[in-house]
Amino acid sequence: MPRPSFTGDVQCLVRHHCSRMRALPASCIDSKTKVMLSLMYRMVVSGRPCARGLCVRQYNWSPQQLSADANFHSARPNECPRILITGGLGQLGLGFANLLRKRFGDNSVILSDIRKPPNHVFHKGPFIYADILDYKNLREIVVNNRITWLIHFGVLLSAVGEKNVPLARSVNITGLHNVLDIAAENGLKLFVPSTIGAFGVDSPRHSTPDLCVQRPRTIYGVSKVHAELMGEYYHHKFGLDFRSLRYPGVITADAHPGGGTTDYAVQIFHDALKTGHFESCLDADTRLPMMYADDCLRATLEFLETPNECLTMRTYNVAAMSFSPAELVEEVRKQVPHLSVEYKLDPLRQAIADTWPTSLNDSRARQDWGWKHDYDLPALVSTMFALLQGLDHRAAKAN
Numbered sequence: 001m002p003r004p005s006f007t008g009d010v011q012c013l014v015r016h017h018c019s020r021m022r023a024l025p026a027s028c029i030d031s032k033t034k035v036m037l038s039l040m041y042r043m044v045v046s047g048r049p050c051a052r053g054l055c056v057r058q059y060n061w062s063p064q065q066l067s068a069d070a071n072f073h074s075a076r077p078n079e080c081p082r083i084l085i086t087g088g089l090g091q092l093g094l095g096f097a098n099l100l101r102k103r104f105g106d107n108s109v110i111l112s113d114i115r116k117p118p119n120h121v122f123h124k125g126p127f128i129y130a131d132i133l134d135y136k137n138l139r140e141i142v143v144n145n146r147i148t149w150l151i152h153f154g155v156l157l158s159a160v161g162e163k164n165v166p167l168a169r170s171v172n173i174t175g176l177h178n179v180l181d182i183a184a185e186n187g188l189k190l191f192v193p194s195t196i197g198a199f200g201v202d203s204p205r206h207s208t209p210d211l212c213v214q215r216p217r218t219i220y221g222v223s224k225v226h227a228e229l230m231g232e233y234y235h236h237k238f239g240l241d242f243r244s245l246r247y248p249g250v251i252t253a254d255a256h257p258g259g260g261t262t263d264y265a266v267q268i269f270h271d272a273l274k275t276g277h278f279e280s281c282l283d284a285d286t287r288l289p290m291m292y293a294d295d296c297l298r299a300t301l302e303f304l305e306t307p308n309e310c311l312t313m314r315t316y317n318v319a320a321m322s323f324s325p326a327e328l329v330e331e332v333r334k335q336v337p338h339l340s341v342e343y344k345l346d347p348l349r350q351a352i353a354d355t356w357p358t359s360l361n362d363s364r365a366r367q368d369w370g371w372k373h374d375y376d377l378p379a380l381v382s383t384m385f386a387l388l389q390g391l392d393h394r395a396a397k398a399n
């Protein structure tokens with residue numbers, strides 16, 4: 001094995017850390033930091049890469065990656081997590097950043113994406129450019145900001161993924177590999193959402209359990225099964241605190257849909273308010289599991305805060321409701337009675353939806369960490385209208 005190319009500065013840093021660590025009472029040292037530092041120390045003094053953990057990739061360390069004001073020597077085990085969200089400008093990122101900022105403080109959460117943030121996002125809290133395909137840049141952001149939790153939302157969803165398989169493979173699989181390695185090397189807690197799309201025609205279609213045959217037929221689904229398995233493998237092999245929830249289709253007023261099969265269930269609210277006419281890309285009877293964003297994001301935070309000892313798995317189903325386009329239309333018409341509807345099926349999305357579960361069994365999440373949803377279909381519909389009408393009202397006042 002080649003000798004790792006540590007610079008003198010980093011050797012000093014590691015030795016300094018290790019001597020500080022020995023000087024502190026054991027109760028003050030976060031166990032992951034302890035393992036990481038002892039592995040680093042072993043590497044430096046022996047000149048050999050460690051067998052387990054940390055050095056998932058061989059790379060050159062460069063002192064430039066430590067910012068001038070890097071202050072991780074003073075990190076305390078019980079301080080708030082410092083969180084990075086990748087792909088944060090999609091449907092779920094901003095909502096989750098808001099929830100996490102309420103819980104841990106505005107500066108504890110960095111949103112990142114490859115797109116330019118709108119003004120209201122940029123001024124609301126820290127934002128940084130981060131391409132998950134750029135391993136070095138991502139590692140630098142994690143190190144310089146002393147990140148402790150990584151929320152990995154960067155992805156191509158099911159329908160857009162099928163339209164550009166090479167890009168989906170790259171973002172969803174290579175991007176995941178980068179994130180996994182950086183999380184393992186830096187002792188992070190890593191959350192990667194999975195999806196109902198991780199199941200396929202061979203899975204039980206109704207009340208689909210956590211553990212069953214998973215043979216999805218989209219690149220999105222294949223990449224999510226890969227993420228579940230790789231995360232669990234890193235957990236067992238390297239001790240990575242990997243966690244994943246299989247989300248249903250998520251409905252949010254925060255952003256426009258990002259190219260998924262369940263997009264229709266978001267689009268209908270915008271169309272009902274703007275034009276009073278809605279074209280469904282899925283057949284009237286196509287039933288899929290769905291969830292309101294507040295439930296989804298609360299589930300994620302509660303899951304992340306659950307002590308390891310309570311978890312019996314690393315990947316859990318979470319569920320709230322299931323409905324078809326026809327059932328959603330019926331509920332929407334209680335608020336917008338004049339809504340006209342046309343079923344103009346998109347063959348790509350319909351074919352995908354036909355392979356997904358109609359409902360999920362999430363009894364393990366309810367049992368292990370107390371998951372409980374708040375929103376059913378009527379509550380979802382009235383909340384979405386209230387929020388979107390409020391937003392329209394505010395936009396009209398601003399113009």
Ligand SMILES: NC(=O)c1ccc[n+]([C@@H]2O[C@H](COP(=O)([O-])OP(=O)(O)OC[C@H]3O[C@@H](n4cnc5c(N)ncnc54)[C@H](O)[C@@H]3O)[C@@H](O)[C@H]2O)c1
Nearest residue numbers: 087089090091092131132153154155193195247249250258
């Ligand atoms: N929205 C849902 O209904 C739903 C359901 C199940 C699971 N999920 C999962 O939740 C997570 C978030 O989903 P979402 O709905 O916000 O997705 P989205 O498609 O709305 O957003 C994904 C974001 O990833 C960004 N991105 C693309 N390539 C990138 C790259 N190379 N580097 C960094 N960022 C990149 C995009 O710019 C986009 O802002 C995903 O992992 C998704 O699979 C979502």
Ligand SMILES: C[C@@H](O)[C@H](N)C(=O)O
Nearest residue numbers: 157158195260261262
């Ligand atoms: C279900 C989910 O993963 C996403 N909304 C999609 O349709 O692709």
